[in-house]
Amino acid sequence: MNIGQASNASGISTKMIRYYDEIGLVRPASRTDSNYREYDQREINELRFIKRARSLGFSMEEITQLLSLWRDRERPSRVVKDIADRHIADLEARIVEMQAMAGTLRHLSHCCAGDDRPDCPILADLTAGKEPTQPAKAPARTRARYS
Amino acid sequence: MNIGQASNASGISTKMIRYYDEIGLVRPASRTDSNYREYDQREINELRFIKRARSLGFSMEEITQLLSLWRDRERPSRVVKDIADRHIADLEARIVEMQAMAGTLRHLSHCCAGDDRPDCPILADLTAGKEPTQPAKAPARTRARYS
DNA sequence: GGTGGACCTTCCCATGATGGGAGGGTCAAG
DNA sequence: CTTGACCCTCCCATCATGGGAAGGTCCACC
Numbered sequence: 001m002n003i004g005q006a007s008n009a010s011g012i013s014t015k016m017i018r019y020y021d022e023i024g025l026v027r028p029a030s031r032t033d034s035n036y037r038e039y040d041q042r043e044i045n046e047l048r049f050i051k052r053a054r055s056l057g058f059s060m061e062e063i064t065q066l067l068s069l070w071r072d073r074e075r076p077s078r079v080v081k082d083i084a085d086r087h088i089a090d091l092e093a094r095i096v097e098m099q100a101m102a103g104t105l106r107h108l109s110h111c112c113a114g115d116d117r118p119d120c121p122i123l124a125d126l127t128a129g130k131e132p133t134q135p136a137k138a139p140a141r142t143r144a145r146y147s
Numbered sequence: 148m149n150i151g152q153a154s155n156a157s158g159i160s161t162k163m164i165r166y167y168d169e170i171g172l173v174r175p176a177s178r179t180d181s182n183y184r185e186y187d188q189r190e191i192n193e194l195r196f197i198k199r200a201r202s203l204g205f206s207m208e209e210i211t212q213l214l215s216l217w218r219d220r221e222r223p224s225r226v227v228k229d230i231a232d233r234h235i236a237d238l239e240a241r242i243v244e245m246q247a248m249a250g251t252l253r254h255l256s257h258c259c260a261g262d263d264r265p266d267c268p269i270l271a272d273l274t275a276g277k278e279p280t281q282p283a284k285a286p287a288r289t290r291a292r293y294s
Numbered sequence: 295g296g297t298g299g300a301c302c303t304t305c306c307c308a309t310g311a312t313g314g315g316a317g318g319g320t321c322a323a324g
Numbered sequence: 325c326t327t328g329a330c331c332c333t334c335c336c337a338t339c340a341t342g343g344g345a346a347g348g349t350c351c352a353c354c
């Protein structure tokens with residue numbers, strides 16, 4: 001299978017397949033005399049593995065680990081589970097964060113007339129923005145020239 | 148106020164403040180004789196506006212629009228609301244997507260023993276992919292038709 | 295045999311928002 | 325004057341992805 005067929009079989013663009021080759025994630029089984037990449041079923045399966053993992057939101061770094069575990073028939077499932085659980089926690093944290101954003105914005109949008117008048121609680125909120133809570137990294141200021 | 152003080156007052160790194168200058172988003176009011184950027188209260192307020200908008204997940208492009216609306220006292224609030232509503236829809240779509248990922252992964256993780264044995268439903272799922280091939284108990288010899 | 299077009303190759307560039315760091319100038323306190 | 329915190333510009337890197345140029349290869353059709 002050449003790269004185009006590998007792309008069709010895996011759903012990954014040729015650009016990305018070449019990239020995975022370049023970074024050493026999935027290497028073609030061989031090259032033809034004319035330097036075309038040749039993939040066999042094993043690599044196709046790996047590409048599909050990556051496709052699926054990406055669709056579940058794993059980063060390329062996590063996928064590198066998962067792929068290496070996948071190739072290792074002796075891996076303890078605990079290691080895989082740990083990676084998945086960390087990713088779940090990461091997803092959940094980002095969901096919470098985005099829900100907070102959406103909630104705030106829904107409230108502001110709800111309060112905004114959305115007509116031709118300029119008064120806008122959304123802009124008002126952005127203007128009022130919270131003071132940056134300054135944890136202050138530097139204590140002693142030899143040069144406190146600010147007011 | 149020089150750039151460091153503007154950074155402290157806005158919560159935005161000096162790197163990013165220089166970047167905003169470079170792309171024309173927030174220009175310093177002036178420069179000193181020694182070419183230091185000088186910000187006054189108006190720019191500080193704009194930087195804080197940006198900080199707050201970023202914390203609500205707006206992209207820089209959206210912020211560019213919002214900032215321009217903020218500067219225009221005649222803007223119709225409708226335009227602001229439209230931007231916010233589109234952003235809310237975007238956030239919600241991403242939340243739904245990530246919830247689906249997290250849900251799938253929670254299920255897989257739940258089914259994974261997470262011990263020293265190699266059997267792992269998580270890797271099995273990634274292997275199975277989402278192709279028209281059977282889901283699970285059908286180890287058919289999907290062979291041939293490639294060469 | 296020739297030709298056209300679909301394919302393949304490598305190399306370079308761009309994204310968005312951010313940070314790191316080098317190399318050098320400026321400012322105020324000691 | 326020295327010191328060191330601060331500022332300047334310029335370049336590079338990220339992460340995953342795509343665009344495109346310049347050139348080589350394959351194959352089916354005439």
